[in-house]
Amino acid sequence: MLWRAGRFEFHFPRPTLVMGVLNVTPDSFSDGGQFVSLPAALAHAQAMVAAGADLIDVGGESTRPGAAMVSAEEEIRRVVPVITALVKRCQVPLSIDTQKPEVARAALAAGASLVNDIAANREDVAMWECVREFNAGYVAMHMQGTPQTMQAQPSYTDVVAEVDAFFTDRLARLRAAGVAPEQVVLDPGIGFGKTVAHNVQLLAALRQFRSHGRPLLLGVSRKSFLGALTGVARPEERLPGALACAALAVRDGVGILRVHDVRETVQVVRVAEAITA
Numbered sequence: 001m002l003w004r005a006g007r008f009e010f011h012f013p014r015p016t017l018v019m020g021v022l023n024v025t026p027d028s029f030s031d032g033g034q035f036v037s038l039p040a041a042l043a044h045a046q047a048m049v050a051a052g053a054d055l056i057d058v059g060g061e062s063t064r065p066g067a068a069m070v071s072a073e074e075e076i077r078r079v080v081p082v083i084t085a086l087v088k089r090c091q092v093p094l095s096i097d098t099q100k101p102e103v104a105r106a107a108l109a110a111g112a113s114l115v116n117d118i119a120a121n122r123e124d125v126a127m128w129e130c131v132r133e134f135n136a137g138y139v140a141m142h143m144q145g146t147p148q149t150m151q152a153q154p155s156y157t158d159v160v161a162e163v164d165a166f167f168t169d170r171l172a173r174l175r176a177a178g179v180a181p182e183q184v185v186l187d188p189g190i191g192f193g194k195t196v197a198h199n200v201q202l203l204a205a206l207r208q209f210r211s212h213g214r215p216l217l218l219g220v221s222r223k224s225f226l227g228a229l230t231g232v233a234r235p236e237e238r239l240p241g242a243l244a245c246a247a248l249a250v251r252d253g254v255g256i257l258r259v260h261d262v263r264e265t266v267q268v269v270r271v272a273e274a275i276t277a
């Protein structure tokens, strides 16, 4: 199975890819005020690559439940300088985490290789045209609702069947929009319009999603369902639960793990791969 993301090509099966999260929001890498410190963001990205990250996901908008929206202009101001600097300094593909086609376009023009679209639930042809024009990779993530509303009342008849149908539908729509399946990665969107029980059902059903013939991406790092399952309130203390998910995801054939804690995840992944038949 081939995945193309701009000038990069990955052939699966292959060792699990680890995608490091780089949040370039003022609350993550503040310059002391309301702006992002470029040197601090670059240092963190380079530390993640040194720790074994295979990709870096750059995001300029907080997608936590209920987070405030930022304008496309502000998002571009945050992410483009980071991408421009990172393309020169590191070899790994850069992902732009955005819901906005204008931001995706600016990031791809600056050298990003794929778009991580948490709003793949919306029928945004402008986003898909941009992915097609740049021959970029594309992460199609499932979400019920929007980040502002998604945790209000998540509701499914059968969450696994609905996410599976979403993947089928998105692959068809993307193809119709000129985006080849070879560009696409599928993601069940853990925590995006899901209760703890929904998240657990999806994690237990990961193997089933391989039937689409596309790599799967999974993001569980620090998420609140881990807190609910363990009683750990602080997100930064939820790493052990995330590592349990990482080991199981490797066994289930997940291709890409989106994580904050790259060094620890890479260790778990290497061990889980050695054991996985």
Ligand code: 8Y4
Binding pocket: 059, 063, 064, 097, 116, 117, 118, 139, 141, 187, 189, 190, 217, 218, 219, 220, 221, 222, 223, 224, 235, 258
């Ligand atoms: C503490 C820290 C609590 C972080 C919650 C969070 C995914 C994603 C996110 C994912 C893909 C997050 C941008 C949510 N999660 N993209 N993005 N898949 N493709 N929350 O699972 O980290 S942000």
